[in-house]
Amino acid sequence: xxxxxTTIERSRVELTKEDFVSDQMVKWCPGCGSYTILSAVAxxxxxxxxxKENFMVVSGIGCSSRFPYYVNTYGIHxxxxxxxxxASGVKIANxxxxxxxxxxxxxxxxxxGNHFIHTIRRNIDINVLLFNNRIYGLTKGQFSxxxxxxxxxxxxxxGTIEHPFNPGELVIGAQGTFFARVTDNNLKLLTDVMFEAxxxxxxxxxxxxxxxxxxxxxxxxxxxxxxxxxQYQLILKNGEPMIFGGQKDKGIMLHGTHLxxxxxGEKGITDDNLLVHDQYEKDPGIHLMLAKMMPPHFPVALGxxxxxxxxxxxxxxxxxxxxxxxxxxxxxxxxxxxxxxxxVI
Amino acid sequence: xxxxxxxxPIRKEDVVIKFVGDSGDGMQLAGTLFSDxxxxxxxxxxxxxxxxxxxxxxxxxxxxxxxxxxxFGHTKIHTSGDLCDMxxxxxxASLRSxxxxxxxxxxxxxxxxxxxxxxxxxxxxxxxxxxxxxxEKYNVIxxxxxxxxxxxxxxxxxxxxxxxxxxxxxxxxxxxxxxxRSLDSTIAYIEDKFKKTPLVVQANRIVLQAGYNYANTxxxxxxxxxxxxxxxxxxxxxxxxxxxxxxWGLLAxxxxxGRPLFLGSYPITPATEILxxxxxxxxxxxxxxxxxxxIAGICSAIGAxxxxxxxxxxxSGPGLSLKSExxxxxxxxxxxxxxxxxxxxxxSTGLPTKSEQSDLLQALFGRNGEAPLLVVAxxxxxxxxxxxxxxxKLSMEHMTxxxxxxxxxxxxxxxxxxxxxxxxxxxIKPPIAKPNTEYKPYRRDPVTLVREWALPGTEGxxxxxxxxxxENIHGTVSTDPANHQLxxxxxxxxxxxxxxxxxxxxxxxxPEGDLLIVSWGxxxxxxxxxxxxxxxxxxxxxxxxxxYIMPLPKNTAEIFSRFKKIIVCExxxxxxxxxxxxxxxxxxxxQYNKVQCLPFMVNELIEKFNQILEVK
Numbered sequence: 001x002x003x004x005x006t007t008i009e010r011s012r013v014e015l016t017k018e019d020f021v022s023d024q025m026v027k028w029c030p031g032c033g034s035y036t037i038l039s040a041v042a043x044x045x046x047x048x049x050x051x052k053e054n055f056m057v058v059s060g061i062g063c064s065s066r067f068p069y070y071v072n073t074y075g076i077h078x079x080x081x082x083x084x085x086x087a088s089g090v091k092i093a094n095x096x097x098x099x100x101x102x103x104x105x106x107x108x109x110x111x112x113g114n115h116f117i118h119t120i121r122r123n124i125d126i127n128v129l130l131f132n133n134r135i136y137g138l139t140k141g142q143f144s145x146x147x148x149x150x151x152x153x154x155x156x157x158x159g160t161i162e163h164p165f166n167p168g169e170l171v172i173g174a175q176g177t178f179f180a181r182v183t184d185n186n187l188k189l190l191t192d193v194m195f196e197a198x199x200x201x202x203x204x205x206x207x208x209x210x211x212x213x214x215x216x217x218x219x220x221x222x223x224x225x226x227x228x229x230x231q232y233q234l235i236l237k238n239g240e241p242m243i244f245g246g247q248k249d250k251g252i253m254l255h256g257t258h259l260x261x262x263x264x265g266e267k268g269i270t271d272d273n274l275l276v277h278d279q280y281e282k283d284p285g286i287h288l289m290l291a292k293m294m295p296p297h298f299p300v301a302l303g304x305x306x307x308x309x310x311x312x313x314x315x316x317x318x319x320x321x322x323x324x325x326x327x328x329x330x331x332x333x334x335x336x337x338x339x340x341x342x343x344v345i
Numbered sequence: 346x347x348x349x350x351x352x353x354p355i356r357k358e359d360v361v362i363k364f365v366g367d368s369g370d371g372m373q374l375a376g377t378l379f380s381d382x383x384x385x386x387x388x389x390x391x392x393x394x395x396x397x398x399x400x401x402x403x404x405x406x407x408x409x410x411x412x413x414x415x416x417f418g419h420t421k422i423h424t425s426g427d428l429c430d431m432x433x434x435x436x437x438a439s440l441r442s443x444x445x446x447x448x449x450x451x452x453x454x455x456x457x458x459x460x461x462x463x464x465x466x467x468x469x470x471x472x473x474x475x476x477x478x479x480x481e482k483y484n485v486i487x488x489x490x491x492x493x494x495x496x497x498x499x500x501x502x503x504x505x506x507x508x509x510x511x512x513x514x515x516x517x518x519x520x521x522x523x524x525x526r527s528l529d530s531t532i533a534y535i536e537d538k539f540k541k542t543p544l545v546v547q548a549n550r551i552v553l554q555a556g557y558n559y560a561n562t563x564x565x566x567x568x569x570x571x572x573x574x575x576x577x578x579x580x581x582x583x584x585x586x587x588x589x590x591x592x593w594g595l596l597a598x599x600x601x602x603g604r605p606l607f608l609g610s611y612p613i614t615p616a617t618e619i620l621x622x623x624x625x626x627x628x629x630x631x632x633x634x635x636x637x638x639x640i641a642g643i644c645s646a647i648g649a650x651x652x653x654x655x656x657x658x659x660x661s662g663p664g665l666s667l668k669s670e671x672x673x674x675x676x677x678x679x680x681x682x683x684x685x686x687x688x689x690x691x692x693s694t695g696l697p698t699k700s701e702q703s704d705l706l707q708a709l710f711g712r713n714g715e716a717p718l719l720v721v722a723x724x725x726x727x728x729x730x731x732x733x734x735x736x737x738k739l740s741m742e743h744m745t746x747x748x749x750x751x752x753x754x755x756x757x758x759x760x761x762x763x764x765x766x767x768x769x770x771x772x773i774k775p776p777i778a779k780p781n782t783e784y785k786p787y788r789r790d791p792v793t794l795v796r797e798w799a800l801p802g803t804e805g806x807x808x809x810x811x812x813x814x815x816e817n818i819h820g821t822v823s824t825d826p827a828n829h830q831l832x833x834x835x836x837x838x839x840x841x842x843x844x845x846x847x848x849x850x851x852x853x854x855x856p857e858g859d860l861l862i863v864s865w866g867x868x869x870x871x872x873x874x875x876x877x878x879x880x881x882x883x884x885x886x887x888x889x890x891x892x893y894i895m896p897l898p899k900n901t902a903e904i905f906s907r908f909k910k911i912i913v914c915e916x917x918x919x920x921x922x923x924x925x926x927x928x929x930x931x932x933x934x935x936q937y938n939k940v941q942c943l944p945f946m947v948n949e950l951i952e953k954f955n956q957i958l959e960v961k
Contacts, residue, residue, distance in 0.1 A: 009802075024821060056801050058648065061812075068809050069822060074801040076651055077811025078644065079674050085609075085641035089648025089656070090801075092632055093607045097652070097801055115644075118637035321627045328628030333597045336626065337764045341530070342583040343385050 003199050008050045008098050015046035022072040028063060033184030033210035037129060038070055040190035048098065048198045056097045058087040060107040063138045064131035067102035081112030084119040087126045095314045098198065099126040106136045109145035109165050117174040122313040123202040130167055130205060133212040134219050141215035167207045168291025168305065172284045178204035179291060180304040183224045184211060189235065189302065196304045202312050223300050232295045236303035241274035244299050259289050261298060279307040354525070354571035359418025361426030362520060365443045366435030368401050368411045371513035376413025378531045379520060383417040384584045384761055385530050387574035390417035391870065392759045393425030398614070398697045405467040410439045419573040423870030425758060427946040431523070433516045435459065435490070437468035452484045454519055456512065458491035488559065490515050497555040503548045511552040518556020525569050528553060578763065585762040587726035587755035588618035591685055594733030596629055599655045602741055602773035606631040607654035609645035611638055611664065614697040615753040616687035619659040639667035643684065647671060650680040651810065653777070653800035655737055659685040662704045663694065669712050672746055676716040676836065678810040679796050681740040681775070685733070688752040690942040699942030700753030702866050703917040708748040709895055709924060715833045717840040719747040720895040724869035726760040732892060734770060741775040743843055744795045754867045754944055781805030786820030794839040841896050850898035854880055854887030857907035860958055864914045865891040865921050868945050872914060875950035884958055897928060905932045910957060912937055914945065
C-alpha cells in the first residue's frame with residue numbers, strides 16, 4: 001500500500017520518528033491512552049512520507065487537544081469544539097498540507113457536533129483522531145455524549161438518563177466516506193489505520209477507544225482486556241471473511257437483514273458462508289451494521305470499516321477556481337472594477 | 346405634441362423620489378433602474394432600500410410594504426434624503442406608511458385601481474384617502490396604473506399575472522417623464538435580464554413606454570422637473586452598494602498583498618450580499634466557504650489565516666456575538682483576520698433589515714479577557730471599498746484581527762463610485778517569515794511589536810499557536826504570572842501602536858470654535874449636510890467624523906481641546922461617547938442619540954445643533 005496523493009509534496013529524505021518529536025513536556029496522566037496514540041503518529045508520519053513541513057495538526061479543547069504541542073509540525077490548538085472548522089479552513093486554503101485533527105468525544109460529539117457532521121458531509125480531506133474515552137477528562141469527570149446510559153459520573157450521580165452516540169453511526173449518517181475504529185493498546189493497528197486514513201482522500205474519522213485511568217478507568221475493558229478481547233474484537237481486513245475468536249472459530253454472517261454471529265464448523269457453516277469485508281463498497285449498509293455491533297451479543301468491529309471513494313470538497317474548490325480563471329473575462333481587480341455599467345464624467 | 350412641453354420646467358438642485366409598494370411589486374427594481382439612469386446621466390446620488398424582513402408579508406398590509414428611495418442632484422449628495430419630493434405608491438398600505446416621508450406639496454403618484462374597499466381597510470384607513478380631502482396639501486396623481494397596464498398589454502399573450510407584474514415599469518415610465526430622463530438604460534437592462542423570454546421583454550417595454558406617454562398627456566402633472574447634472578471630479582464612475590464595495594475592497598487588498606482571499610461566512614441579513622458577491626469571483630482566486638454556522642465561519646477563516654490567506658468573515662450583530670470566542674483566539678494567536686459587521690437593529694434578532702450603530706461596544710470589548718483589536722468604520726457605500734482595503738492592510742501588516750463596522754444603510758444603500766486604479770492604492774506588505782531563520786512565534790518587530798507570519802509548508806518554521814497563554818518570544822505554553830502581564834501589555838501596545846500608521850483625524854470647518862460635532866459610521870452624510878448648512882449661516886460649528894476607532898487617531902485630544910462644546914451624535918444610546926469618555930476623560934461631551942432604526946434627518950440635527958449654539 002502506498003500513498004497516491006500528488007497534491008502534497010513528498011519528502012526527499014527519509015524521515016524518522018525523531019523528526020516529529022517536539023521539545024514540549026508531555027503532560028498527560030500516567031497510563032493515559034493518549035501516549036500510544038502519540039507514538040503511533042510519530043511512527044506513521046515518516047511512513048506517509050510527506051515533507052515534514054507539510055504536516056499540520058489542529059485540535060479543539062480537552063486532554064486530547066493538547067496533541068499539537070507534542071508533535072513537531074505546524075499546528076493550531078483551537079477552541080472547544082471548533083477543530084473541524086479550523087482544519088476545514090486550513091485545508092481549503094492550502095490543499096498542499098496533510099491536515100490532522102486531534103479531538104475527543106466531548107469536543108467533537110457535544111460542543112463540536114455541528115462541525116463534525118458538516119465537515120464529514122463535505123468530505124474535506126482531513127484526518128481525524130477521535131479519542132473516545134467516554135468522559136470529560138480535563139474538567140474532571142462529567143459524562144460525555146458517548147458515556148453509556150446509566151453511568152454514574154460527577155454530573156450524573158444517579159446515573160445518566162440519555163442515550164449515547166456511537167460515532168460510527170454518526171459518521172455514516174452524515175455520508176462519511178471513511179471510518180475506522182481501533183483500541184488504544186494496539187500500536188500496530190493504530191499505526192496501520194492512521195496510514196489508511198492518510199491514504200484516503202476525504203474526511204477520515206478514526207475512532208480510538210481510549211482509556212482514561214483517572215476518571216473512567218477500564219471503560220473499554222471488555223473489548224481491550226487480554227481475557228475477553230478475542231471474544232469481543234473483530235479486526236476487519238479488506239477482502240477477507242469476518243472471522244474472530246481465540247480459536248478463529250467465530251464469524252459474522254448476513255442473516256436476512258441482520259448480522260449474526262456464527263460458529264465455524266457448526267451446522268455446516270464454513271468460511272464461505274461468512275461476510276467478506278469490502279471497505280471500498282459505496283453502499284454503506286453493511287458498514288453501518290458493522291459500526292453498530294456491540295457486546296455482549298457481538299464483537300466490536302475494528303480496523304477500517306469504510307473507505308469509499310468520493311470527490312473531496314477541497315479538490316472541487318480548486319476545480320471551480322481553475323475553470324473560472326480560464327473562462328472568466330475578469331482576470332484582475334481592475335477588470336472587475338470596470339465591468340458592467342460604467343461611464344466617464 | 347403635449348401641452349406640457351410648453352411649460353417651463355422647474356429647476357431644482359436636488360430631488361428625492363421614493364418608490365413604495367407591496368413586497369412583490371418590484372419597487373427595489375424600479376428604484377435601482379431609476380438610479381442607474383440618473384447616474385449615467387451624470388448626477389450624484391445616494392439610495393436607500395427600505396424593505397421588510399419577511400419575503401412576502403400578507404398582501405396589502407403595512408407589514409408588507411417595501412420601498413426604495415433615491416436622492417439625486419446637481420450638488421454633492423451626502424445622504425439618501427430626509428423627505429421626498431415625489432412619492433410613488435402602488436397600494437393603500439404603502440401610501441399610508443410612507444406619507445409621513447413626503448414633503449408638503451410633494452407629488453404623489455398612486456395606483457388608483459388598488460384603492461378598493463378591502464385594500465383600504467387592510468391598510469388601516471377608515472375611508473378612501475383619495476376622496477376624503479386628507480391629501481389636499483399634496484399634488485396627487487390618481488393614475489389607473491393597473492388597468493392601463495392591462496390594456497396596453499391586451500395584444501401581448503403573457504397572462505394576467507405576468508402582465509400585472511409589469512406595473513412597476515409603468516410607474517417608472519411616469520417618473521422618467523417627469524425628470525426628462527432617457528429610457529435607454531432601463532430598456533437595455535430589460536433586454537438583458539429577460540433575454541430568454543422575449544414576451545416579457547416586450548411587455549416591460551410596452552408598459553414602460555405607456556407610463557412615459559401617460560405622464561406626457563396628463564395636465565395634472567404640471568411641469569417637468571429639471572435638475573442640472575452634478576459637477577463631479579473627472580473619472581470613470583459606476584453605481585455601487587456598500588456590500589459590493591466591501592467585497593471588492595477585500596479583493597483589491599488580496600491582489601495587492603499577494604495573499605489569497607479566503608472568506609468563511611454564514612448568511613445573515615444585511616451582510617449576505619458580501620458573501621454572494623465574493624462567491625461570484627472565483628476567477629480572482631477567492632475561496633468562499635459557506636460554513637454551517639457563524640462560528641465555523643470565523644474558525645475556518647482563522648485556519649486559513651494561519652496558512653497565509655487574507656482571511657475574512659462577514660456577519661451582522663447576532664453573528665458577531667457568536668464569533669466572540671473565536672475572535673479571542675485570533676487575538677491570542679496574533680493572526681490577521683478581517684471581521685465585517687454590517688450592523689442592524691438589535692438586541693437579539695432585533696430588526697434585521699433595519700440599521701443602527703449599536704454594535705460598537707461589542708466590537709470594541711465583546712470578548713473574554715483583555716482582547717484588544719482594531720476597529721474601523723466606513724461612512725458611505727462607496728468608501729466601504731477603501732475601509733475594507735485598509736482593514737485588510739492593517740490586519741495583515743500588524744498581525745491582528747480588525748473589525749470593520751458598516752451597517753444596513755451602507756451595505757444596501759448605493760452611491761456613485763469613482764473607479765480607482767489598483768496600482769494607485771497603498772502597498773500592503775505582510776511580515777512573512779523567511780525559511781530557516783530560527784523562527785520564534787512571538788519574536789516581535791521592535792518598533793511595531795508585530796510578530797512574523799510563518800506559513801505552513803515553509804522549511805524551518807514549524808511552530809504551534811493556540812488559545813493558551815504563551816511564553817514571550819518562544820511561544821511555548823506558559824502560566825507564569827509575570828509573563829502573562831507582559832503578553833497582555835504587548836498585545837495592547839501592538840494595537841495602540843497602529844495609531845502611528847493611520848491618518849490623522851480631519852475636521853470639516855474651522856479647526857476651533859463653539860461647537861464640534863463628533864460622529865462615526867453611516868451618519869456622516871446627514872451630519873455633514875447639517876453642519877454645512879449652519880456654516881453657511883455663519884455659525885461656529887465644525888465636524889470630526891471618525892473612521893478609525895480603535896485606536897483613535899493621535900490628534901483626537903488636540904482637536905477636542907479647541908472647541909467650547911462637543912456633541913457626539915450616533916444611532917445608539919451613546920456607545921462612541923462612552924468610549925471617548927473612557928479614552929479622553931478630560932473633555933465634557935454632550936450626546937445626541939436616536940435608536941429608531943432610522944438614519945438621522947438633516948433637519949433634526951440642525952434643530953439640535955441650533956439649540957446648543959443658542960445656550961451660551
